[in-house]
Amino acid sequence: xxxxxxxxxxVNVAEGNPLTVKCTYSVSGNPYLFWYVQYPNRGLQFLLxxxxxxxxxxxxxxxxxxxxxxxxxFHLKKPSALVSDSALYFCAVRAxxxxxxxxxxxxxxxxxLQVQP
Amino acid sequence: xxxxxxxxxxxITKRGQNVTFRCDPISEHNRLYWYRQTLGQGPEFLTYFxxxxxxxxxxxxxxxxxxxxxxxxxxxxxxxxxxxxxSAMYLCASSLGSLAKSGETQYFGPGTRLLVL
Numbered sequence: 001x002x003x004x005x006x007x008x009x010x011v012n013v014a015e016g017n018p019l020t021v022k023c024t025y026s027v028s029g030n031p032y033l034f035w036y037v038q039y040p041n042r043g044l045q046f047l048l049x050x051x052x053x054x055x056x057x058x059x060x061x062x063x064x065x066x067x068x069x070x071x072x073x074f075h076l077k078k079p080s081a082l083v084s085d086s087a088l089y090f091c092a093v094r095a096x097x098x099x100x101x102x103x104x105x106x107x108x109x110x111x112x113l114q115v116q117p
Numbered sequence: 118x119x120x121x122x123x124x125x126x127x128x129i130t131k132r133g134q135n136v137t138f139r140c141d142p143i144s145e146h147n148r149l150y151w152y153r154q155t156l157g158q159g160p161e162f163l164t165y166f167x168x169x170x171x172x173x174x175x176x177x178x179x180x181x182x183x184x185x186x187x188x189x190x191x192x193x194x195x196x197x198x199x200x201x202x203x204s205a206m207y208l209c210a211s212s213l214g215s216l217a218k219s220g221e222t223q224y225f226g227p228g229t230r231l232l233v234l
Contacts, residue, residue: 004159032220034222034223036225041230042227042228043121043123043208043225043226043227043228044160044208044210044225045225046222046223046224046225049220049222051220052220090159090160092159094220096220102173103148103150103165103172103173103214104150104162104165104173104175105150105152105160105162105223106162107159107160107161108159109157109158109159110157110158110159
């Protein structure tokens with residue numbers, strides 16, 4: 001079974017400061033990892049993904065994430081937070097192996113990011 | 118707008134009634150997914166189609182739930198004899214995948230919020 005843990009329900013950061021939203025995962029074999037953002041009453045918006053290759057992945061709106069296989073983590077980061085980054089962030093995982101034929105994403109419970117002006 | 122669209126955006130129904138939701142994926146996306154999201158939780162996978170074939174179903178998809186994608190384009194999700202526990206946001210996503218492109222991104226629609234009274 002695959003799972004995702006987002007240990008912080010909420011992260012508070014001042015505008016202009018760096019931010020980190022944590023994610024750890026469990027999956028059989030190599031993972032495909034994703035970050036999505038959700039604004040109130042909206043669907044999920046794709047930010048970035050790790051499939052293979054460079055462990056540092058750059059995505060939309062200045063976000064980046066680092067894949068760490070030994071720690072089974074995929075933390076989301078941004079060097080300088082904006083008030084407009086305030087939203088709900090979800091990490092998701094899927095096994096890369098198609099032996100099981102599964103394509104479903106397993107999501108974490110989400111982390112609310114609050115950026116204070 | 119060329120994104121995933123879902124209708125209706127909101128649905129209020131009485132317990133025991135049937136409801137049907139529609140999802141129109143991004144044009145030419147061959148894969149379509151349904152997820153359910155309850156308050157304070159991440160999305161949970163329900164079912165997945167590749168073209169018109171329903172290839173994967175979650176244990177969450179009880180006998181009261183049925184999904185179709187008859188022509189490999191739009192999809193419908195029907196809930197029969199609704200229960201209060203069915204109240205949730207129902208999200209649809211689509212992707213363009215192939216054997217050579219298994220880590221493709223799932224793009225989400227805005228969701229249909231269901232309230233069962």
